[in-house]
Amino acid sequence: MATTADHLRTALDGRWREVREKVRVDLTRPEFAPHFTPDLDAARAKTLEQMQFLAESGYAANGFSVEHGGTGDVGAAVTSIEMLAMSDLSLMVKAGVQWGLFGGAVENLGTAAHHEAYVRPLIDLDLLGCFAMTETGHGSDVQELETTATYDAASGEFVIDSPTPSARKDYIGGAARHARMAAVFAQLVTAGPGEEPESKGVHCFLVPIRDERGDDLPGITTSDCGHKGGLPGVDNGRIVFDRVRVPRANLLNRYGDVAADGSYSSPIEHPNRRFFTMVGTLVRGRVTVGGAAGAAARVALSIATRYALQRRQFDKPNSSEEVLIMDYLVHQRRLLPLIAKSYALHFAQNELVTRLHEIQSAREVDPQEQRELEARAAGLKAANTWHATRAIQECREACGGAGYLTENRLVALKADTDVFTTFEGDNHVLTQLVAKELLTAYADEVRGMGPVDWMRFAATTVGDVVKKRTAAQQIIQTILDTRQDNEEDGSLFNRGTQLRMFSDREEYLLSTAAKRLQGAQKREGDPFDAFNFVQDHVLRAAEAHIDRVVLEAFVAGIDSCPDEAAADLLGELCDLYALTVIEEDKAWFMEHRHLSVERAKAVTRGVNERCRTLRPHALELVEGFAVPESTLGAAMLEG
Numbered sequence: 272m273a274t275t276a277d278h279l280r281t282a283l284d285g286r287w288r289e290v291r292e293k294v295r296v297d298l299t300r301p302e303f304a305p306h307f308t309p310d311l312d313a314a315r316a317k318t319l320e321q322m323q324f325l326a327e328s329g330y331a332a333n334g335f336s337v338e339h340g341g342t343g344d345v346g347a348a349v350t351s352i353e354m355l356a357m358s359d360l361s362l363m364v365k366a367g368v369q370w371g372l373f374g375g376a377v378e379n380l381g382t383a384a385h386h387e388a389y390v391r392p393l394i395d396l397d398l399l400g401c402f403a404m405t406e407t408g409h410g411s412d413v414q415e416l417e418t419t420a421t422y423d424a425a426s427g428e429f430v431i432d433s434p435t436p437s438a439r440k441d442y443i444g445g446a447a448r449h450a451r452m453a454a455v456f457a458q459l460v461t462a463g464p465g466e467e468p469e470s471k472g473v474h475c476f477l478v479p480i481r482d483e484r485g486d487d488l489p490g491i492t493t494s495d496c497g498h499k500g501g502l503p504g505v506d507n508g509r510i511v512f513d514r515v516r517v518p519r520a521n522l523l524n525r526y527g528d529v530a531a532d533g534s535y536s537s538p539i540e541h542p543n544r545r546f547f548t549m550v551g552t553l554v555r556g557r558v559t560v561g562g563a564a565g566a567a568a569r570v571a572l573s574i575a576t577r578y579a580l581q582r583r584q585f586d587k588p589n590s591s592e593e594v595l596i597m598d599y600l601v602h603q604r605r606l607l608p609l610i611a612k613s614y615a616l617h618f619a620q621n622e623l624v625t626r627l628h629e630i631q632s633a634r635e636v637d638p639q640e641q642r643e644l645e646a647r648a649a650g651l652k653a654a655n656t657w658h659a660t661r662a663i664q665e666c667r668e669a670c671g672g673a674g675y676l677t678e679n680r681l682v683a684l685k686a687d688t689d690v691f692t693t694f695e696g697d698n699h700v701l702t703q704l705v706a707k708e709l710l711t712a713y714a715d716e717v718r719g720m721g722p723v724d725w726m727r728f729a730a731t732t733v734g735d736v737v738k739k740r741t742a743a744q745q746i747i748q749t750i751l752d753t754r755q756d757n758e759e760d761g762s763l764f765n766r767g768t769q770l771r772m773f774s775d776r777e778e779y780l781l782s783t784a785a786k787r788l789q790g791a792q793k794r795e796g797d798p799f800d801a802f803n804f805v806q807d808h809v810l811r812a813a814e815a816h817i818d819r820v821v822l823e824a825f826v827a828g829i830d831s832c833p834d835e836a837a838a839d840l841l842g843e844l845c846d847l848y849a850l851t852v853i854e855e856d857k858a859w860f861m862e863h864r865h866l867s868v869e870r871a872k873a874v875t876r877g878v879n880e881r882c883r884t885l886r887p888h889a890l891e892l893v894e895g896f897a898v899p900e901s902t903l904g905a906a907m908l909e910g
Contacts, residue, residue: 433512
């Protein structure tokens with residue numbers, strides 16, 4: 272008979288629950304047991320061995336279309352790689368680089384000849400590749416990359432070059448040791464007959480970097496980034512190109528092509544729109560990083576909660592029995608709100624993966640839907656990775672000295688996930704991207720605008736954003752329509768009140784950000800100064816939007832849970848998530864008269880109340896995460 276924890280797991284697992292179950296079974300194999308391997312050579316070799324098992328088990332095929340030798344199940348591909356984070360973050364990153372980034376570039380930016388030549392070998396690991404985008408001098412600002420790819424019509428080749436020290440490709444996963452080929456992003460420079468050479472913007476080229484023995488090819492200089500803060504199994508490296516020649520066919524030419532005579536053509540005329548269409552097809556990597564961070568947080572919370580249910584500290588009054596640390600309210604407040612947020616983000620991530628699957632499986636994609644997907648992916652990647660950083664650190668502290676031992680895995684989780692807040696996009700830049708889209712109502716004109724140009728546009732044409740509700744649009748509207756609000760404590764447990772408070776905050780911050788943009792444009796002489804003046808407000812508006820999206824996803828998750836006991840428990844968790852967010856931003860709600868002083872005190876009482884009512888269910892809640900016991904890797908739980 273299914274338990275409440277089983278029903279929680281089913282609700283969280285969502286559409287690809289069978290994929291999650293398969294990965295859980297595979298992760299019980301000895302080769303996937305968590306390990307502490309600080310030696311780089313040993314760690315990298317182990318990760319590559321694990322990758323070979325994944326390839327043989329068909330993990331990679333889901334990410335590629337049937338025509339190219341895969342199964343075309345995008346959602347399954349993202350879900351399976353996310354789940355690998357429960358075992359080893361190095362494995363998750365290495366798999367993501369090989370099949371998500373390198374493979375994704377070939378599939379999404381290439382054409383038939385590239386698919387035929389490369390997709391099957393890279394699925395089977397017969398071709399190991401890397402994704403050479405980031406440079407020493409440019410990370411988030413991809414349009415300004417300095418690496419050049421200059422077309423030589425006389426030879427029919429592109430000349431790939433690193434013209435400056437800052438053009439060196441840096442932090443590239445796979446570049447230090449295993450990759451034989453790189454998907455290199457560079458400024459395409461060409462000229463048709465009678466034209467002067469000019470850049471056509473950043474494009475992607477397939478560039479062999481090593482021979483079969485693993486030695487650098489002529490003109491290629493690779494180096495090793497060495498020890499990092501974590502992820503020892505990922506061979507991050509650097510690449511410098513010295514006038515390396517590759518055939519014209521090595522341009523991934525779906526969105527831009529060069530004829531034999533140097534003439535350039537593209538189905539997308541506008542350079543900015545062309546660039547953002549190209550990078551938009553690679554959104555899967557950002558979705559996966561966010562999901563993997565969420566999975567790592569759930570592992571940490573599973574460890575810390577179980578430890579809190581066995582560790583005792585200090586005697587009870589009039590008793591010789593020591594108190595379980597989970598029975599202290601302060602410990603409940605440390606862990607239970609983070610568990611609630613993990614549930615909330617998991618439901619939101621499930622919706623995002625479903626949307627990604629639908630859009631990337633469609634024959635034709637609506638540009639606005641694609642941009643909404645990119646904004647949602649950016650926002651949830653930031654939310655998931657910031658949450659993981661905070662949750663894992665809290666779990667480490669909650670386990671005291673035991674949490675600092677490598678045998679209990681928490682320090683490894685912390686080290687391995689720390690880079691995720693800047694990996695696949697710096698979180699502050701991504702949050703700004705969310706606000707940019709919201710404030711201009713996804714207007715196509717803003718695609719690719721820098722801060723100054725966007726500022727000019729937004730200050731005069733800020734649009735009314737139509738709220739993109741979650742899968743539970745109807746139930747959410749019903750809740751809002753029937754809510755009852757008053758100044759009594761109980762109203763804070765009213766779902767309609769919570770939804771309205773989140774929605775009102777978002778709407779207010781967006782509307783006032785728009786007004787400040789307009790005012791700053793008139794007042795400040797320099798457009799950049801005007802943008803900079805309101806940047807903090809813009810980021811707050813985006814964060815409020817993400818909070819609202821996550822809360823609505825939680826409501827949708829509760830609505831989809833058929834088991835009454837599990838749904839009731841999810842409802843209490845949702846209260847805790849909502850009230851925790853309100854408590855953390857209590858000053859804003861009070862300043863803007865959404866909370867009176869007395870009601871603000873009631874928020875804190877509400878958080879405490881939900882912690883107390885959820886305390887008896889603490890083990891059930893983390894069992895709902897369904898982290899395989901073999902991947903907990905915590906010796907302190909074995910006693």
